[in-house]
Amino acid sequence: MLMDTKTPVPGAASTAARPAPPFDAVAALKSAAFSGAVTLGLGFPLLAYDTHPDISNALVVLPRWSWAIWAAVIVFAGRFIGLMVGARPRAAKRPQQLRVPSRSEGFVKANLAWFAVAALVAFPLVMVGALGANGSLKWINNYGIQILIYVMLGWGLNIVVGLAGLLDLGYVAFYAVGAYSYALLSTTYGLSFWICLPLAGILAAFWGMILGFPVLRLRGDYLAIVTLAFGEIIRIVLINWTDLTNGYAGISAIPRATFFGVPFKDGEGGFADLFGIEYNPIQRTIFLFYVILALALLTNAVTLRLRRLPVGRAWEALREDEIACRSLGINTVNTKLTAFALGAMFGGFAGSFFAVRQAFVSPESFTFIESATILAIVVLGGMGSQIGVALAATVLIGGTELLRELDFLKRIFGDGFDPVQYRMLIFGGGMVLMMIWRPRGIIATRSPSIFLKERKAISGDMVKEGHG
Amino acid sequence: MTTIIEAAPGRKAAPGRDGAPTPMLSIRGLQTFYGKICALKGIDMDVNEGEIVTLIGANGAGKSTLMMTIFGSPRAREGSITYEGRDITRLPTHEIARLEIAQSPEGRRIFPRMTVYENLQMGAAINGFAHFDRDLERAFTIFPRLKERAQQRGGTLSGGEQQMLAIARALMSRPRLLLLDEPSLGLAPLIVKQIFDVIRDLNKTEGLTVFLVEQNAFHALKLADRGYVMVNGLITLSGTGKELLSRPEVRAAYLEGGH
Ligand SMILES: Nc1ncnc2c1ncn2[C@@H]1O[C@H](COP(=O)(O)OP(=O)(O)O)[C@@H](O)[C@H]1O
Ligand SMILES: [Mg+2]
Numbered sequence: 001m002l003m004d005t006k007t008p009v010p011g012a013a014s015t016a017a018r019p020a021p022p023f024d025a026v027a028a029l030k031s032a033a034f035s036g037a038v039t040l041g042l043g044f045p046l047l048a049y050d051t052h053p054d055i056s057n058a059l060v061v062l063p064r065w066s067w068a069i070w071a072a073v074i075v076f077a078g079r080f081i082g083l084m085v086g087a088r089p090r091a092a093k094r095p096q097q098l099r100v101p102s103r104s105e106g107f108v109k110a111n112l113a114w115f116a117v118a119a120l121v122a123f124p125l126v127m128v129g130a131l132g133a134n135g136s137l138k139w140i141n142n143y144g145i146q147i148l149i150y151v152m153l154g155w156g157l158n159i160v161v162g163l164a165g166l167l168d169l170g171y172v173a174f175y176a177v178g179a180y181s182y183a184l185l186s187t188t189y190g191l192s193f194w195i196c197l198p199l200a201g202i203l204a205a206f207w208g209m210i211l212g213f214p215v216l217r218l219r220g221d222y223l224a225i226v227t228l229a230f231g232e233i234i235r236i237v238l239i240n241w242t243d244l245t246n247g248y249a250g251i252s253a254i255p256r257a258t259f260f261g262v263p264f265k266d267g268e269g270g271f272a273d274l275f276g277i278e279y280n281p282i283q284r285t286i287f288l289f290y291v292i293l294a295l296a297l298l299t300n301a302v303t304l305r306l307r308r309l310p311v312g313r314a315w316e317a318l319r320e321d322e323i324a325c326r327s328l329g330i331n332t333v334n335t336k337l338t339a340f341a342l343g344a345m346f347g348g349f350a351g352s353f354f355a356v357r358q359a360f361v362s363p364e365s366f367t368f369i370e371s372a373t374i375l376a377i378v379v380l381g382g383m384g385s386q387i388g389v390a391l392a393a394t395v396l397i398g399g400t401e402l403l404r405e406l407d408f409l410k411r412i413f414g415d416g417f418d419p420v421q422y423r424m425l426i427f428g429g430g431m432v433l434m435m436i437w438r439p440r441g442i443i444a445t446r447s448p449s450i451f452l453k454e455r456k457a458i459s460g461d462m463v464k465e466g467h468g
Numbered sequence: 469m470t471t472i473i474e475a476a477p478g479r480k481a482a483p484g485r486d487g488a489p490t491p492m493l494s495i496r497g498l499q500t501f502y503g504k505i506c507a508l509k510g511i512d513m514d515v516n517e518g519e520i521v522t523l524i525g526a527n528g529a530g531k532s533t534l535m536m537t538i539f540g541s542p543r544a545r546e547g548s549i550t551y552e553g554r555d556i557t558r559l560p561t562h563e564i565a566r567l568e569i570a571q572s573p574e575g576r577r578i579f580p581r582m583t584v585y586e587n588l589q590m591g592a593a594i595n596g597f598a599h600f601d602r603d604l605e606r607a608f609t610i611f612p613r614l615k616e617r618a619q620q621r622g623g624t625l626s627g628g629e630q631q632m633l634a635i636a637r638a639l640m641s642r643p644r645l646l647l648l649d650e651p652s653l654g655l656a657p658l659i660v661k662q663i664f665d666v667i668r669d670l671n672k673t674e675g676l677t678v679f680l681v682e683q684n685a686f687h688a689l690k691l692a693d694r695g696y697v698m699v700n701g702l703i704t705l706s707g708t709g710k711e712l713l714s715r716p717e718v719r720a721a722y723l724e725g726g727h
Contacts, residue, residue, distance in 0.1 A: 327539060328641070
């Protein structure tokens with residue numbers, strides 16, 4: 001193997017005409033060896049010894065050198081291969097320039113979104129048809145609904161972070177406000193979900209403004225710290241205000257979703273009875289799926305619409321340069337507050353959906369890790385890109401769900417192996433890879449909003465190229 | 469339906485220029501602080517309608533502070549700013565911008581990730597895009613370079629183009645008074661000349677009143693009707709551009725000293 005590395009890399013000769021840096025095998029070996037050594041050093045305390053308590057609770061340390069050595073070897077090989085591949089000249093990168101999409105391309109793209117919506121609408125029915133009511137429950141509930149909740153939360157936070165550029169680490173607070181609003185209003189006053197939903201949104205928006213006012217002057221890291229604290233304050237209030245919120249125990253027996261007043265129950269007056277079909281619990285799940293789908297699409301539609309209106313423009317301009325905004329006469333106070341309030345409102349909607357779906361809320365669902373996950377979705381999605389956020393939510397949340405299914409790994413790694421515990425490790429690894437390959441998110445380019453003059457330019461191009 | 473009288477680009481200076489004109493912008497005893505530091509120590513200054521007035525001074529003299537104070541951020545602690553007979557000292561920034569005053573702040577501050585077109589849209593946001601298409605044409609006539617680059621992101625423009633964009637963006641709100649902070653900063657002499665020519669043309673053909681903050685004293689004073697010299701937060705000299713250009717103090721400090 002060592003011999004091999006000294007010979008020139010295949011392919012290097014054929015492309016030698018290009019002034020690409022030649023592959024330096026010695027330097028690559030050195031670099032790979034260094035990486036391997038670092039891995040060995042870092043892995044030493046973690047991998048080289050297995051520690052666990054024995055029956056008398058004393059610490060048992062078992063050497064596990066093979067693990068550390070394997071890790072070092074893998075890193076060494078990976079680094080070396082990476083350098084080898086990286087040394088090959090790649091096609092020159094296109095300059096980062098704004099490309100005006102041709103009309104046909106835009107047409108396909110626009111319809112892609114509709115195809116996606118159509119696929120989502122069909123999803124639960126297809127699933128039930130293919131897998132039956134029992135088999136499809138997991139897919140509709142754990143994947144469909146769960147992912148859509150996070151898509152919606154991601155889109156909501158995207159208004160604040162992606163568009164307006166206000167780093168909010170406490171977004172889960174609004175999710176909590178929405179969830180508790182529904183939980184309390186429905187259990188105390190018996191209000192229905194469809195009345196509570198807008199109320200929860202309004203309350204969350206109100207709390208968004210309350211957060212917005214004191215942080216108007218803050219930016220960047222200071223803003224992040226205050227919003228982080230705000231999220232924790234809300235959670236701690238929920239824990240300690242036991243008279244209202246029942247503390248850690250949470251609020252249970254929240255009325256479940258009804259089909260606009262018609263309950264999903266077996267027998268007389270239920271949804272199935274009304275439509276003359278056989279009762280099955282999955283009907284409620286499917287209904288919930290459509291509710292969250294509609295809510296998420298609403299979030300998206302509002303965001304897309306607002307992006308074209310002056311207020312959306314002002315958000316983006318604010319993200320770019322606050323002083324310039326002020327010098328152009330933009331009311332930065334209102335602009336920030338609307339971003340906070342709107343983002344919070346969608347968080348509130350999602351929260352109230354969460355409560356009606358679970359029929360139970362407790363402060364445990366609203367920890368910082370939720371905020372971090374939602375923020376990760378926005379950042380990985382590319383800060384401001386709607387499709388990017390949806391993709392990131394699908395990967396992160398769907399990926400977590402998938403991990404739960406990897407039972408076969410137990411056969412390899414033993415019964416004690418729980419893949420879900422490695423979720424954060426995988427997240428972290430994924431983020432590191434993202435930073436290397438797509439540092440600006442999955443969808444990094446910001447598409448400029450459409451306007452009249454551009455259309456003219458496009459049609460001009462098409463005439464020239466003979467497409468018209 | 470009422471006929472809207474077109475605010476044609478060639479706006480005439482308001483009557484009352486002859487006799488004793490009331491200045492368009494009048495600043496009296498203005499003091500601005502950054503915390504405890506006094507950046508402006510009592511400024512008196514007038515800008516008459518139709519004039520180009522320049523403010524020159526060394527780095528850190530307080531020129532930008534004065535321009536920003538006119539716009540209400542930072543706020544003046546003492547003194548008054550009167551625009552067309554109205555006290556605007558305490559007005560919020562975004563309302564000052566509604567009074568047909570536009571500003572191109574120091575360092576251009578275009579929106580780097582937005583296209584040239586979108587940058588110009590932001591400039592027009594304040595008057596609700598009422599006559600956007602016409603104003604866009606006008607901006608592109610003034611700076612044809614921007615038309616070629618309309619779909620390019622602001623951040624990818626050259627320094628000179630960014631400055632053109634900053635001025636064009638400020639013009640999109642149809643100001644009657646334009647405040648410019650160091651438009652020549654970091655630009656090649658040829659581009660500086662182009663930009664100053666544009667300022668002169670706007671003033672001559674449209675009657676636009678210009679308040680120009682500059683370190684490039686020679687060009688600024690040649691262009692301006694009148695000028696003020698600021699040293700350490702105080703106005704030390706004032707006069708017509710020609711007068712100031714011939715003053716030995718000015719020559720020594722701002723023209724021959726290396727600027
Ligand atoms: N945001 C600020 N905070 C504190 N001091 C400032 C700030 N901006 C400017 N200064 C100070 O005010 C003085 C005037 O600055 P400035 O108006 O930028 O000068 P100029 O534009 O003439 O170069 C300088 O001493 C500068 O250090
Ligand atoms: Mg300055």
